[in-house]
Amino acid sequence: MIAAARAGDAAALEALLRVARPHIRRYAERYCVAQMAEDATQEALWTLYRRLPALRSVAAFPLWLLRIVARICFGLVSPLWRRIEALQDDSQSAAGPDDIELRLDLERAIEALPETHREAILLFYFCELSVADTAARLGISREAVKVRLHRGRALIRDRLAGPIPAEEAS
Template sequence: MSLRKPNDYVALDQADLVRLAQAGDREAFRVIMQQGNQRLFRMARGVVRDDAEAEDVLQEAYARAFAAIGGFRGEAGVQTWLTRIVLNEARDRVRRRRPTVDLDVLEQVQQQAEVIPFPNTFGGGSPEVDAARMQIRGLIERAVDDLPAPFRMVFILRDIEECSIEETAANLQLKPETVKTRLHRARRLLRQALDAQLGATMVGVFPFLGARCVRITEAVLARMEREGRLAPAGTFPAA
């Protein structure tokens, strides 16, 4: 049984945490998971595109990883090692459902694009603002889900998790130039998808008909009555 306090584990570097985990230390396993949970969940969800299944993937991947942690030699960081296990588990599930995506069908996609910021945090505004932000996030999440898997994984690591090109390449076992190419394509596809969705949405922005129309109309009429510029309701102006 470990005599360390919970805060002691947070201060440990990954190498020490791994050594403790290899010795069966429960809290070391907990901290390793807490440090990687968000990124690994996003990676799993980026492949399976379903929240519940992504959680299943993560749990199964952790179980497999920790069962094999005695053989971890540290050639890469433990989070990189876990990322590969999570991706393999997620891809195996997708492979059982449907064929893998063929990248050749997207060879003609332009590579020049602007960065699309992903909203990581929401809240702090009015309920209306928060609701609008949630709708925007939903649009972006659906657009990310619709990306071909190889582009989607690069986008999640680079633009959502803000990993470096080198770290992304290491996690996905790609060349840095491949990461750059796929990121350009992912951004272009996302911008095209969001332009299409937002273009249709913009038609209904700032609606005036309905309750807002009635409220404003009645307020103006009431003001005109108070100012004597309009006869009260139910009366008629003199001929």
């Protein structure tokens, strides 16, 4: 089936995508942030479709596919972790409960964004697309992307800052 799909057989390619999807999804659920697993699955299927002819050996397909999913998952998640880790104290050697809470708070803040801002934030920061590529993917101008990123960051910052407790406000 893989060889036929590589050769351009549309039916074999469709069957391969259908068979591979549950495996991709299971791997994405394990290595991606839960809410990003479906996006990672779709991106992996798209990459599989585009890059299958470049596969050198049919025997390498399972590992090749898992590496695609891993790169996508880590591409979606790693910029988030890098930004969170930059906020950590340098003296802290292991991730503590506060780090996990910060990561969860950031994830919730991103999920709470309006869809237009969330899409721009995810494409720019997590998929690491340029402003121009993000604009092309969303079908909007570069200026509109910059506005959405600015407003999205402000909303995330406000949500992470949260309300000031009464004793600190005085």
